[in-house]
Amino acid sequence: MSAQFVGVGVGPGDPELVTLKAANIIKSADIISFIANEEGQSQAKSIARDILAERSTQAQEIPVIMPMCEDRKIANRVYDKAAKNIKASIEQGKQVVFLCEGDPLFFASFAYLLTRLQDHCQCQVIPGISSVHAASAALQLPLTLLKESFAIASGRHSEQQLVTILEQNDSVVIMKAGRSRTKILAALRHSQRLEDASYLEYIGRENEYIQQDVKQLLHQEGPYFSLFVVTRNAHIRDLVVDNTSAGSANPPNLSIGS
Known part of the structure; x- marks a missing residue:
């Protein structure tokens, strides 16, 4: 492979969801x-542990220790230092693979390293299964059907921004829900979408938790790896399908499997 810096998505948590290419x-x-926490623990490395154990030789490592804070100045200093270390390794002829939970370009730290390195070395991205699609699969719930709109929001948005998104879209996934759970629950209540929402933590992992009645959730912080999935309820969706197909065996603009 010609690429020297490779972002590899290892999926949402289940090691069996890592792709063959990854x-x-x-x-x-x-x-x-x-990325690792201050104790050196890495979620992405943990997901890939079985694959790493299959290597014929142990790989060198460049852990990127990221403090749990929202100060972007601190984060940028960490990324600057990591990019410098990775670039030095690449200049020595080494291929560096950066492990990412989910997909490398979806709410992922890899993007910040990519912007620092892509003008200096060859780069490649190997996509991974995102937590959004893992959540949909865990719930056995379609994210979108027919003409439904779909939006992805961050728990870092204001409550009013979340209310607007929830009111304007049929399906919404709210990422980074942990510290914002109380605010998100308030937005769901004000937009009258509580009944449409499900909450998930650590999807595909041993400690996976799913709550489909979000009114039962405590108003306190949850873990970083958590999200809300909001869709129109089955009754409304059935009405949409019935109205579209009424009087026609082959309704227009309907493709099987879309």
């Missing part, structure tokens, strides 16, 4: 890099 690149990389 697994092969992880096995062949010279250096493995990943």
Whole structure:
């Protein structure tokens, strides 16, 4: 492979959801890099642990220690230092693979390193299964049907921004829900979408938790790896399908499997 810096999505948590392409690149990389907390623990590395154990030799590592804070100046200093270390390794002829939970370009730290390195070295991105799609699968719930609109929001939005998004879209996934749970529940209540919402933590992991009656949730902080999925309820969706197909065996603009 010609790429020297590779962002690899390892999926939402279940090691069996790592793609074959991601697994092969992880096995062949010279250096493995990943975000870790101040104790050195890494969710992405943990997901890829079985693949790393299959390597014929142990890979060198560049852990990127990221403090749990929202100060972007601190985060940018961490990314600057990590990019410098990765660039130095690449200049020595090494291939560096950066492990990412979910997908590398969806709410992922890899994007901040990519912007710092893509003008200096060859880069590649291997997509991964996102937590959004893992949540939909866990709930066995379609995210969108027919002409339904779909939006992805961040729990970092204001309550009023969340209310507007919930009122203007049929389906909404709210990411980064942990510290914003109380605010999100208030937005769901004010937009009259409480009945449409489900809450999920640690999807695909041993400690996965799903609450489909969000009125039962405590108004306190949850973990970082949590989200809300909001869709129109089954009754409304059935009405939409019935109205679309009424009087026609083959309704216009309807493609099987869309």
